[in-house]
Amino acid sequence: MLRSRLTYLLPKPLCATQELCRTPMLPIVRNHHTRTPNTLRSTQACKSGLDTRIGTKASSTRTYAAIAFKQRHADEMVQWIDVPADKQPDGIHLANDYLTETEHTAMAAELAGLMSGVVDPFTLQPMNKRATDELASKLGQKRKMKCLHGISQLKELPATYQAIQRLEKEGLFKGAVDSLQINEYQPTHGCPPHIDAPSVGPVIAMFSLGTPTVMTLRNPREPAHTGRILLEERSCLVLSGQARGEWLHGVDGNATQPFKDQTISRGHRYSVVFWATPPKYEKALGDVENSPKTIVFKTASTSKRRF
Template identity: 30%
Template sequence: MTEVTNLESFRITALPESIYYIPKFLTVSEHSKLLSDLAAVPLPKWTQLSHRRLIASPSPLTGVNKDTLLRQDLPNWLTTPVLPKFEKLGLFADSPHKKPNHCLINEYKPGQGIMPHEDGPGYYPCVATVSLGGYSVLEIYEKGQLDRGKYKWRIVQEPGSLLVTVGGMYKDYLHGIQEVEEDEGLLEEMVCNWNALSDEWRTRVVESGGKAKRETRTSLTFRDVPKVRDLPFKLPFLRK
């Protein structure tokens, strides 16, 4: 496992703003435990969208601006493997609650993705994304660039990795994942964290001429929601 205590050493230097890629953030057993705990989540917790399925944990944001979290802890299976590591890295040290209180879980099958978007003002501008299952290619767009349909940078996320996005990169750019069954053009000069990727993955992709086939991939995107409201009364099933 990578010794993850110095965030700065994981900065993607090809990018102008603060974005960090930490390979092997999870051990192999932490990765498979998270996947099996996720598989045990009851089906009704998932929301099926047209191009991915989603769980907002502990619950979707509420209020007129959809920026308010009802006070409830994240489940232990999600926090136990990652929160102590976030703390070691100093992630969320300056955020209102000093740790994430919300996690969007996205599952993408081959051919699925997420349109270029920004995450919006409801969250403190730090997102920590843990990747599970297959690899993914996150594409970053300059805001005025979307109409030309072209991303500016590509970041590959391998299973077990952590991607941290803070500050300007969070606010001034859009990010998305293309809805394809196979990515193309995954060449050294096109992938800005190429050197941080595993030899196995790079070799396989180079041998297939810059192509890679998608597999099911799940992202756990941890965030801190500044606005938290107490539940008007505690329902028995929401008690910890």
């Protein structure tokens, strides 16, 4: 985990995403993720080398985010399994107990209210429904999700926004957090391995609520090194540097997950993933204050990158 600063200066291989582009993904447009299907991704994300740029540009932010977060949570160590210490990515920080019990209760209530009106994205595609349902259940990767952009939308979730601002004040992000994605999982729901899109910036943070879950992390250049970490409820995970720009992360859709000597029984879970959109992507995001609240999930053939 701990690496010398010199490591940050090493040049990156030309395109770190070649492997990523071959990873199986659901044929679904996803929110802030790399939301294009494999074929499009290989011509858009890879050709433009965007993900490679994250890895390179993240260098200063990686150090910056890591220092800010570590100063506050120096006693927190990420407990890895299946990846030797010298193969772990830098830029991964986890604070268990980040949210107080009171914050957690208030946030869970407001998230439940917001998500009650959200339809499972897989039901929004009548043409494609059967195939995607089958694939989703096979991979255990169903879940509900919703994105909010713009400060006024974030304020619709006052308890959540307050917790985000607490983190913001710790100096984690360059710029104000302006977007978040809420994921709602039933015990057998998961999230396929992915690297979040460049447009969400070099630092991504996420709160976990409701139930613990195991997150899988994989280095696409060394797939043998697939690691797992435990995200407790009330935790905050921060991804920057290699962990954000080069490694895939995801959640397996298993109701029970072994972790060390424990068996994690998953219940109903929310995760809140948030970021500060870098200025160069803000324009493309459009008028965030007036952007639609409900994300439209399109089939692969009609998909377009939204920003």
